[in-house]
Every structure is written in structure tokens, then in C-alpha cells.
Amino acid sequence: MPPRTPSSSPSASASSSSSSPSPCASAPSRAALVAVLRAAGCVFAEDEAELILGTARTPAEAAAMAERRAAGLPLEHVVGWAEFHGLRITVESGVFVPRRRTEFLVDQALAAVPHASVVVDLCCGSGAVGAALAASLGPVELHSADIDEAAVRCARRNVAGYGGHAYVGDLFTALPGRLRGRIDLLAANVPYVPSGEVPLLPTEARDHEPLTALDGGGDGLDVLRRVAAEAPHWLAPGGCLLVETSERQAPAAVEVFTRSGLTARLVEDEELYAHVVVGTRRSGVR
Template sequence: MTGTGDPAPVSKSPPGAGPSTPALVERLRAAGCVYAEDEAELLVAAASTPDALADLVARRVAGQPLEHLLGWVDFGGVRVAVDPGVFVPRARSLLLVSAAIAVTGPAPAVVELCCGSGALSVLLAGRLAPRFHAAVDVDPAAVACARRNLTGRGVPVYAGDLFAPLPSEWRGRLDLVVANAPYVPTEAVALMPPEARLHEARVALDGGSDGLTVLRRVAAGAAEWLAPGGHLVVEAGESQVAALVAVLGESGMVPAVVRDDDLGGTAVTARRPG
């Protein structure tokens, strides 16, 4: 289960992607696809036959996320598998990766909560070389997808609610907890783009009445599971930052805010004193 907003456009064509026809581009553009040219090339490359292409295009025009049709998303230059129903990683969440790297020392103990496809852990495993590293999600479809993405990276994926499924001996020993938890207020979920609202798990989007229900629980747990000096890194909406900073301070941690205008992302980090 993960954060919020519009799926990031997949704009990089794989090697060998064939040219798209003007008619296909126009059909996608008429359906509201902003990156119609890129999408057309990707759909052509993904289809093995004209009938398969026609099916993919029809499903895309009907509103299914491009990433679910392709089965992958480019996230930070890495192709990450995304199964139907699983939250599609957004480009703005790359800020969580850079923020985590900035606050984390060598060979850290890392846990990703609300991991969805495991995209954050895919990047962090390669860039931080953790001494141990795990991911967690409550949604069975997300757990299965993350396990495929993290196979061979030494990152087990646990099924369960936040910290609950983690080995108890890790309590108080984690150097980094990163979470793209759901933060859309319940009433705002109905206003989200259909690609997200209709095709991603509700548990990956709905953050409760003010969008901070899950993040409050993440903050409370992190205060217990982080080692002294360890950091929590989460994503939030800009309008929620002040309230989230207050929550983190009340939990005994020292918060800081990181923004990236190019990505359109906001990350909040919090250090456990010690």
C-alpha cells in the first residue's frame, strides 16, 4: 500500500519499440492521454500481434493505467513490475529515495512500509547496500508483486500491517524506515483520477478523514522500532506538512521537511534522538 495522486507517465520507450501510427496517437490523445506519442510506441512494442495491440489500446482508451497494461513502470531509470490493482509508483516519490540516502549512514538496517510494488526498496537496496533490509505491505497483491521485484536482492517482503509482521528482535535496531503510506483524505478519494480511483487498491490511497491516519501509526511505531539516531522518511501532501510535523514531534522525534519542485514532491524526515 502506498501514497497518492496521478500515476507517473511512462515516457521512456524500451529498445526496439516500433513507430506509432498517427491514427493510434490521435485515438489516445482523444481519450485524454497527455503523452500519447510515447504511450503509442510503448503499446506497439508490448503487443505481439495486431489483435493484441487492438486489445491493449481499447483497454487504455477505457481508462486502464498504462503501467498495468505494460506490466511495468520506469522508476528512477529502473524497470519495476506493476501488477493489475497494485499502486503505480509516482515520479515524485523518487524524493523519498534521495531524502533517505541523505540521512542514512553506511550499511544501514532498512525497512520499507506500505511498499506496494517495492519500487523504493529496489532503488534503496542498490544504493545503500543495507546490512539487512525488508519490505512490508498489507495488500496480498502488492506483496506478491514486491516479492517478484525484490527476488535476488536479499529483501524479504512481509505480509501484514506496518511493523506487526517484522521480527521482534529488530525493534529498536532500524536505521531507516521509509514509507509512502496512503495520505489522501477519505472524502477526496472520489475526486482522484479514474486511473487511480478505479484501478489501484483503496488501501493504497485512503489515508482516513484527514489523510494522516496511517502516517500517525507509522510515526508512533517508528519511535519504537528505530535505533537512536535512526530516521523515518515519509511522503505527504503539502497541506498536511504542518500537522505531520507536529505528530512527529509529539512522538519524540525531530522532524525536517524536504521539497523538490521539479518532482513536485514533499518528504518529511524525522530522526529518533540519541
């Protein structure tokens, strides 16, 4: 999963506030909230104030939200949701916040297997990727899994509307065995920050998101290797595995996919600075 960057906050656009719960009616004023947020160093103080005002049910709640944000909590944890691929995703405190660049992974998955019927979201966090895929694909059999119990609680709420299931467990061990050889689309937003670089992450990520969602081991590819090694046994013929990685790690990630028996290719989006490896199961692999 990608590190947080200043450009990823706020994750919900100003347009999203129009569909949020009834705005609080009076004080504190927008200017007062902006002042609190700006004094705390929030780069997007004006936009964040709008989101807080659009989400809070009372003036007191708006003021409390601004104080929590000023204390360093991620905006998404403060308001309780994040915008992702046009959806409002519930995000509890302590749960990994879906990044806007990961929308590129969703788009590539939809392009790779536009008629997928069995979809799995590994390292699902809040379940944002699975929910976005189901919302675009229509009726699918959706399964999500994560090792973090708080994340899975969120995921269950976010995928419920699509008839999805969410499980607590370590990668494929969390999934029902009946999915082996049946998965059309396997999205795995694995942690890919090298262990030695985790202390360099922005405070919002380092202090408020689970380490398991960030730390990818010595070179950042430990979890990716485990997923790629098992994926061919779980994918249906022609099924695809998609994993997000960094520009620096991309060549090694492609090699890992190839060694695991997948036909691999790298796709990039320069504007989002997103890099996704797409692996297709070769015929004959079981």
C-alpha cells in the same frame, strides 16, 4: 501514498522503451495506436504508443494494450511495469503505481542514512521504494510490508534481486520481531488522501488502485500517526523514518513526528511538488 496526477503519466520515459522486450514488428502502426489513445483522451498519446509498441510481443498484443488503455486502465497496469528511480518495477493490475514524485523520498533517504544496512519499506505497494534504496545502497538487509496481498506479490518479485523479503500485514505487525531497534532506514509511503477527497481523485487512481493505498482517514494522517508512534521502538539509534505528505498536511505531520519523540524536519522539492518529513530517533528512546 500520493494521488495520481496527469503529469505522472506515463511513468516510464521514452528512453525506457529502448531496454524493453523486443518491439512488435509491424501493424498496428504507431499512428493507429496514437489515434486510438488520443480519441480516448490520453494526454500523452504519442509517448504511450511508443511504450506499448516497445513492450508488446506481437501486433495483436499491442492493439489489445491500446484498447485496454483507451478503456481507462493506468498505462503501467497495461504494460505491466513502471519506471521508478531508474528501475523497471513490475506492477500488476489493481496494485498501486509508484509515483515519480516519490523518487524524492528515496533521494532524501539516501542522503539521510547513506550507509544504512537494515532497510524497511512500509506500505510498500509494489516494493519500488525498497528496491530503489537497495539498488543505490548496495548489499543491505531489506524488508518490505503491505496490507494488500496483490501488492506484496509484486513486491516479492521486485525486491528478490536484492535479497529482500516482503510480508503481508498491517504496518509493523508484519515485520519480524528481531528488527526492533535495528532499522537504520524506515521508509513509509503511507496513504495520505483525506477520506472525503478520495472521490475527487483521477479515475485511474480511484477505480484501479486499492483504497488502502490512497485513503489516509479524516485528515489524511491516520496511518502516518500510527507509523510515527511505533517507529522510535523499531529504529536503531540515529535511524531515520521518512514519510511523504502534502504541502497542506506537512506542518501537522512534523508535529506528529515530534510528539512521537523523533527529531523532525521537512524537506521539499518544488518541481516535483514533493514534501517529505524526516524523523531521526533520539538517543535513549526504546
